[in-house]
Structure formats: structure tokens, C-alpha cells
Amino acid sequence: MLQQVEGSKAVAVAVAASRPQVICAYPISPQTHIVEELSRMVKSGELRGCEYVNMESEFAAMSGVIGASAVGARSYTATASQGLLYMVEAVYNASGMGLPIVMTVANRAIGAPINIWNDHGDAMSQRDSGWIQLYATSNQEAADMHVQAFKIAEELSVPVMVCMDGFVLTHATERVDVLEQDAVDAFLPPYSPRQLLDPDDPVSIGSMVGPEAFTEVRYLAHMRQLEALDVIPRVAAEFAAQFGRDSGGLLRSYRTDGAETIVIALGSVFGTLQDVIDAERADGVSVGLLGVTSFRPFPYEATHAAVQGARRVVVIERALAVGAGGIVAGDVRIALTGTEISQRTVIAGLGGRPITTTSLREMLGRAVRDELPALTFLDLDTGVVDRELRRLHPVDRFADVLPQT
Amino acid sequence: MSSTGVKFYQVGSFAVGNRLLDPELRSAQSEQGRANSLTSGHRACQGCGEALGARYVLDAAMRAAQGRMVTVNATGCLEVFSTPYPETSWRVAWLHSLFGNAPAVATGVAAGLRATGKDDVRVVAQGGDGATVDIGFACLSGMFERNDDVLYICYDNGGYMNTGVQRSGATPPAARTTTTQAVGDEPGNVFGQGKDVPRIAVAHEIPYVATATVADLRDLEAKVDKAMGMHGARYLHVLVPCPLGWGSASKDTVKIARLATESGHFPVFEAERGEVTSVRKIRHQVPVEEYLTLQGRYKHLFSPVRRDDVIDRLQAMADRNIARYGLVEEVL
Ligand SMILES: Cc1ncc(C[n+]2csc(CCOP(=O)(O)OP(=O)(O)O)c2C)c(N)n1
Ligand code: SF4
Ligand SMILES: [Mg+2]
Numbered sequence: 231m232l233q234q235v236e237g238s239k240a241v242a243v244a245v246a247a248s249r250p251q252v253i254c255a256y257p258i259s260p261q262t263h264i265v266e267e268l269s270r271m272v273k274s275g276e277l278r279g280c281e282y283v284n285m286e287s288e289f290a291a292m293s294g295v296i297g298a299s300a301v302g303a304r305s306y307t308a309t310a311s312q313g314l315l316y317m318v319e320a321v322y323n324a325s326g327m328g329l330p331i332v333m334t335v336a337n338r339a340i341g342a343p344i345n346i347w348n349d350h351g352d353a354m355s356q357r358d359s360g361w362i363q364l365y366a367t368s369n370q371e372a373a374d375m376h377v378q379a380f381k382i383a384e385e386l387s388v389p390v391m392v393c394m395d396g397f398v399l400t401h402a403t404e405r406v407d408v409l410e411q412d413a414v415d416a417f418l419p420p421y422s423p424r425q426l427l428d429p430d431d432p433v434s435i436g437s438m439v440g441p442e443a444f445t446e447v448r449y450l451a452h453m454r455q456l457e458a459l460d461v462i463p464r465v466a467a468e469f470a471a472q473f474g475r476d477s478g479g480l481l482r483s484y485r486t487d488g489a490e491t492i493v494i495a496l497g498s499v500f501g502t503l504q505d506v507i508d509a510e511r512a513d514g515v516s517v518g519l520l521g522v523t524s525f526r527p528f529p530y531e532a533t534h535a536a537v538q539g540a541r542r543v544v545v546i547e548r549a550l551a552v553g554a555g556g557i558v559a560g561d562v563r564i565a566l567t568g569t570e571i572s573q574r575t576v577i578a579g580l581g582g583r584p585i586t587t588t589s590l591r592e593m594l595g596r597a598v599r600d601e602l603p604a605l606t607f608l609d610l611d612t613g614v615v616d617r618e619l620r621r622l623h624p625v626d627r628f629a630d631v632l633p634q635t
Numbered sequence: 636m637s638s639t640g641v642k643f644y645q646v647g648s649f650a651v652g653n654r655l656l657d658p659e660l661r662s663a664q665s666e667q668g669r670a671n672s673l674t675s676g677h678r679a680c681q682g683c684g685e686a687l688g689a690r691y692v693l694d695a696a697m698r699a700a701q702g703r704m705v706t707v708n709a710t711g712c713l714e715v716f717s718t719p720y721p722e723t724s725w726r727v728a729w730l731h732s733l734f735g736n737a738p739a740v741a742t743g744v745a746a747g748l749r750a751t752g753k754d755d756v757r758v759v760a761q762g763g764d765g766a767t768v769d770i771g772f773a774c775l776s777g778m779f780e781r782n783d784d785v786l787y788i789c790y791d792n793g794g795y796m797n798t799g800v801q802r803s804g805a806t807p808p809a810a811r812t813t814t815t816q817a818v819g820d821e822p823g824n825v826f827g828q829g830k831d832v833p834r835i836a837v838a839h840e841i842p843y844v845a846t847a848t849v850a851d852l853r854d855l856e857a858k859v860d861k862a863m864g865m866h867g868a869r870y871l872h873v874l875v876p877c878p879l880g881w882g883s884a885s886k887d888t889v890k891i892a893r894l895a896t897e898s899g900h901f902p903v904f905e906a907e908r909g910e911v912t913s914v915r916k917i918r919h920q921v922p923v924e925e926y927l928t929l930q931g932r933y934k935h936l937f938s939p940v941r942r943d944d945v946i947d948r949l950q951a952m953a954d955r956n957i958a959r960y961g962l963v964e965e966v967l
């Protein structure tokens with residue numbers, strides 16, 4: 231049913247329609263509206279068969295869903311930023327034990343300096359945690375991907391993080407086809423756990439594993455993620471067949487056919503970039519767009535195939551690996567192995583800075599003229615950083631590496 | 636030091652499975668069909684109080700739950716010595732997640748069981764003193780405050796034994812650990828309040844809080860039984876001597892635990908909903924020194940020079956427990 235709703239509400243409704251049995255959560259902006267709505271639904275009786283537990287921290291929230299999942303309950307939590315970092319030890323533990331938990335990450339920057347606004351620094355920090363990470367481009371996709379996430383997680387026995395841009399999506403009100411119970415029931419079968427804490431068939435879960443088998447455990451986790459490269463697009467196809475729209479999957483291509491320059495990005499900036507691509511195409515510039523939906527597992531082969539024929543790619547990242555540069559860029563570089571395609575990285579939108587069409591078009595203009603440095607910070611206030619660098623280094627040995635944006 | 640009045644106790648009342656008792660009053664351990672929850676073959680040190688305590692606790696809990704039980708375990712000796720992959724000593728459904736989250740995992744387990752219609756399955760969580768009073772304390776307090784349906788057992792051996800005997804918030808004053816060594820002006824652990832988690836648990840006004848030791852295993856079983864007869868958050872704090880960390884003889888584990896209570900060093904009591912409801916009176920009161928001398932971790936109090944100043948402070952702490960809980964029967 232089409233409704234004008236806030237992104238958080240659309241996600242809460244999708245989660246509720248997925249019939250979670252345990253929700254453990256702790257509040258942090260911009261995740262709050264999602265869990266507030268779910269707690270209301272449980273308390274009012276709208277969402278039946280579900281326990282909502284107000285935990286004392288994110289660490290406890292993740293620990294709670296670990297316990298719930300281990301006894302065979304479909305389990306969900308949501309967090310962002312500092313909250314995600316606060317639960318990290320348990321995040322790794324959940325994937326290590328192969329518990330199919332679904333978690334929304336309402337992407338937000340990590341402090342210091344404390345900042346409540348959007349970027350991908352939080353989820354990216356969990357890149358190697360063993361969770362599947364899917365990034366939503368819109369509120370419709372965010373809602374749809376939660377239903378898919380439960381299916382993917384439970385089929386593979388791997389936890390899934392659905393990442394949606396904080397505020398930009400969570401707090402944006404737009405038209406969404408809000409998922410209905412019957413349709414979700416037809417799509418998502420009840421959870422049947424692979425392993426279970428059961429007094430009738432007692433097992434020990436979470437044993438200590440030494441050098442004799444640790445590599446094998448890790449290898450198997452890796453193989454399950456690689457299996458996800460088949461499962462994620464299949465589930466997206468099933469979803470499209472039933473609901474009649476494309477949501478999720480591994481990658482999303484937009485006007486990449488014959489494009490000389492392909493922009494690669496994650497999350498909600500995809501929408502802005504579509505407008506940019508249209509404008510550039512209208513001006514006769516040969517550009518296309520590739521959205522990465524599945525960041526983990528990273529679809530190397532599909533990316534390689536999707537950029538074939540291009541001369542250059544520009545990776546736009548909402549996170550920074552300090553001292554290195556791009557994070558997604560590293561994966562793209564692997565995907566480009568064996569091609570002549572040149573690659574540029576643009577760090578944009580950190581801590582909620584708007585990524586504007588004007589700046590993107592200006593940046594793209596330089597990219598197609600091959601004037602873009604290997605690493606660019608979009609809309610960097612060079613006056614400020616210049617002054618600070620000079621203040622910190624009176625001997626001007628950094629002068630020639632100052633960004634030339 | 637106050638003295639104890641003469642009392643007659645049935646000899647052998649400490650004994651397990653006392654044949655003089657009616658069958659329904661006998662120890663869970665004496666039953667042939669006991670769960671054997673922590674079975675033999677694990678790698679605990681000889682004389683490990685924690686292994687002894689856990690076996691009694693879980694078998695009693697399994698009896699009370701009629702086998703319908705799930706156990707959550709924090710990281711620590713108990714977890715490490717029992718589950719070196721691919722072996723396990725647990726014959727109960729058992730989950731280990733992390734060092735600091737056992738109470739929260741147990742909360743989730745309880746919620747999951749309710750949500751999946753297995754309301755009859757009971758939840759027991761357990762961890763060492765480090766897992767309980769230090770790193771998992773926020774999770775424990777949260778579990779108490781929400782009154783989640785979990786029985787939590789703390790096996791208190793007064794230190795981080797699994798990592799090599801470091802100080803925890805439950806290490807007693809003056810005790811030597813590898814991070815409070817017997818050097819300097821104040822050798823061993825510092826004096827202070829310590830973290831008295833049983834009393835903090837009482838302050839949460841949860842349905843049941845009790846302390847126990849491995850010296851009185853019938854009492855331990857009875858408390859587990861009582862706790863399992865209730866719902867909501869319940870806490871049991873068990874003193875479990877550790878031969879390795881305490882520098883004591885393996886054969887002395889039970890004796891040392893008994894001296895801990897008989898000296899007043901470790902008060903044994905029960906509380907319900909914020910009120911102390913019973914205390915285990917001292918039977919033959921002994922000076923704290925008798926408790927200390929069997930343990931290498933207090934050796935520096937006796938040689939090369941005797942530290943009466945420190946011993947007196949430890950005695951004063953025991954006397955305070957005796958006064959606070961009324962551990963010594965008034966002589967009429
Ligand atoms: C987050 C974290 N910090 C530290 C450790 C290391 N560690 C494992 S067990 C342990 C000590 C356990 O002490 P306690 O809970 O008292 O149990 P005991 O071994 O004494 O029975 C420590 C410090 C860990 N596993 N995880
Ligand atoms: S170190 Fe102490 S607690 Fe650990 S197994 Fe040995 S005796 Fe038991
Ligand atoms: Mg300990």
C-alpha cells in the first residue's frame with residue numbers, strides 16, 4: 231500500500247511484517263524512530279509473538295539477540311555509530327557463531343569529534359566482522375531489504391546488516407509501498423534454525439577452538455559469504471517476481487552501457503547521482519553509475535563485468551580510512567584487476583555534509599578531463615585545513631601535498 | 636571476638652546423599668539419575684572449587700527444572716576447562732558467548748524461549764567473579780533491574796584465574812595476585828570496600844539473592860532448589876577456592892571454604908526482595924588468621940615479618956560481617 235511515511239516507519243513496518251520473535255535494542259540517533267515504533271507495536275499488541283527488551287547498552291542488545299537467536303527465535307536489533315562500536319565484540323561473536331540476526335545500521339559518523347550526522351564510517355568499521363552488509367539507496371529499498379535480509383540470513387545462517395543513511399533516509403518522509411503482512415508471509419517462511427540450544431538435544435555452542443581447527447572455522451565462514459553472492463541476487467529476484475520492483479541484489483547499474491566514465495557509490499547518494507548522470511548525458515558526456523548494494527560479500531566478478539568497456543571509474547565514498555584513503559576503493563581496485571581502467575577516489579559527505587549536484591558535476595568534469603587527483607575530498611574547505619597545517623608545521627614541508635581542490 | 640554458644644549438630648550433615656535422610660531430601664548428587672551436567676574429563680586443576688560448585692549447582696538446577704534447562708556461560712576457567720574443541724564436558728544445553736555479556740545473553744535466551752513457546756525451559760547463567768562483578772556488571776544490573784527470568788550464578792574465586800590470577804573487583808584486601816604482588820609498603824591487594832555484589836544485588840530488590848560456599852554443598856543445593864522454585868532475576872554468589880590462585884593445597888579446598896564462613900570472612904545469607912531473610916550462623920568461630928594461613932596468597936602477612944596490622948584489619952572486616960548479618964548466636 232502506497233503511503234507517505236518516514237523511512238524509519240517504513241522499515242519498522244517491514245521488520246514487523248517479518249514476524250521477529252525477539253527485539254533487543256538501545257537508543258541512538260538516528261536509529262531511534264525505528265525502535266520506538268517497534269516497541270510501540272509490540273506493546274500495543276499490533277506485533278504479536280514478539281518480545282521487545284529494553285537493554286542497558288548496545289553491547290547488551292547484541293548479546294541479547296545472540297541468546298535469542300541461539301534458542302531459535304528470529305531476532306532483530308538496530309543501532310548506529312557509537313552504538314555499533316560499543317557492541318563490536320558481540321557483533322563478531324554473532325557472526326562467528328553463525329546466528330542469522332538482522333540489524334539495521336542507521337549510518338552515522340563516528341566521533342571524536344562527536345557528530346550525529348550521516349556517513350558510512352560506522353558500518354565500514356565492521357567490514358571484516360563476518361556480517362553481510364547491504365546498503366539501501368532509498369527508503370523503499372531499505373524497507374524491502376529487511377524482508378530479504380531475514381531470508382538471506384536464515385538460509386545461510388549468517389547475520390545481515392542493512393545499512394541505511396541516517397537522517398537522509400531514516401528521517402525522510404516520502405512515498406513508500408509499505409509492506410503488507412500477507413505478502414511478506416508469502417515471501418518469507420518461518421525461521422527454522424540450523425543449530426539450536428535445546429534441552430531435548432543438548433549441544434555446547436561457543437566452544438574454545440585452538441590452532442587445530444580455527445583456520446577451518448574461518449574458511450567455512452568465508453565460504454558461506456561467497457555463497458551469499460548467489461543467494462543475495464536470487465532472493466532479490468524472488469522479491470522482484472512477487473512485489474514487482476527491484477530492491478537489493480549485489481549491484482545496481484544505471485546508464486552504464488557504453489559509458490566511458492563510471493561512478494561507483496553506496497547508499498542514498500545513488501539518487502542524487504542518477505540526476506547528475508542524466509544531466510551529464512544530456513550534455514553529451516559519456517558517464518554511467520554503478521551502485522554497490524552488497525558491500526560484504528563484495529561482488530568482485532560482477533563489478534568487473536559491470537565496468538567492462540569503461541575507461542575510468544570514480545569511487546565516491548562516505549567514509550575514510552585515515553592514512554589510506556578509500557575503503558570501497560580497495561575492493562574496486564581488486565575488481566578492476568586485469569583491466570586498463572583507471573580509478574579515482576572521492577571522499578564525500580562525511581559527518582553529514584551534503585553531497586550537492588553542483589559539486590558532483592564539477593568533480594565529474596575534472597574526472598573526464600583526467601584532472602582529478604587519485605584522492606579527492608569533495609568540498610574540502612582548503613582555507614581551514616591549510617591554516618591548520620601551517621600552524622602545526624611552521625616549517626612548510628607539507629605545502630606541496632596540500633589538496634588542490 | 637565474641638564466642639559461640641554450644642549447639643548440637645547432627646554429625647554428617649555435610650555429607651552428600653546422607654542415607655539417613657528421606658529420599659526426597661537427599662542430595663541431587665546422590666541420585667543415580669542425576670544430570671551429570673558437568674561430567675568428568677574436563678581440565679580443571681585438582682581441587683578446583685569452581686568445578687565442584689558448578690557440578691552441584693547445575694545438577695540441582697537440572698533436577699529442579701526436570702531437565703528443561705539452558706545454560707549460558709561467561710568466558711573464564713569454567714568455560715575454558717570444560718570445552719576444548721572438539722570435546723565438551725557439558726551434558727546440558729550450553730552456550731558461551733563472551734566474557735562480559737552472560738547476563739544479557741541469558742536475557743535474550745529467556746526472551747527467545749518465551750517467544751517460541753518454550754516457557755517451561757529454565758535459564759541459568761554462570762560466570763566467574765571477574766565476569767560478574769567487573770566486566771559483566773552492567774549487563775548483570777540490567778538483567779536484575781528488568782527482573783528477567785534468569786538464575787545467575789557467580790563462582791567467586793577472588794580473581795581472574797583463567798588469565799593467570801590477576802586482581803578482580805572481588806579480590807579481597809591484602810591478597811596477592813599477579814597484579815597486586817606482595818611488594819611495597821602495602822603488599823597484596825589494596826584495602827577498600829571491594830565490590831560486594833551480593834549486597835548490590837539485594838539493593839536491586841530482586842526475588843532472590845543468596846551466598847553459599849563449596850563447604851556446605853547441601854546448603855548450596857538447597858539454595859539452587861529454592862531459586863529454581865521462583866521466577867524473575869535471581870542471584871547466587873558461591874565462594875569457590877582456587878588452589879592455583881590461592882596457593883593452597885588441592886585437598887584443602889572445602890576446608891578453606893569452611894574457614895571462610897566460620898571466620899566471618901565470607902557471610903552466608905539469603906535475601907528476598909531486598910530483605911535479608913536468613914543467615915547461616917557460624918558454628919565454631921575461628922579467627923581469620925586460621926583462614927589466611929592455609930593460603931599462599933596471604934603468605935606475606937606472616938613472613939618474613941608478621942604483619943599484625945594487616946591481619947587485624949582483615950579480622951575487623953570479618954567482625955563487621957558478623958555484626959552486620961548477626962552471624963554469631965548470642966550466648967544466653
Ligand atoms: C573482553 C575481554 N577481556 C579480557 C578477556 C580475558 N579473560 C578471559 S577469562 C578472564 C578472567 C576470568 O576471570 P573470572 O571471571 O573471575 O573467572 P575465573 O577464570 O577466575 O573462573 C579474562 C581476563 C576476555 N576474554 N575478554
Ligand atoms: S585456576 Fe583455579 S579456578 Fe581455574 S581451573 Fe584451576 S583451580 Fe579452578
Ligand atoms: Mg575468578
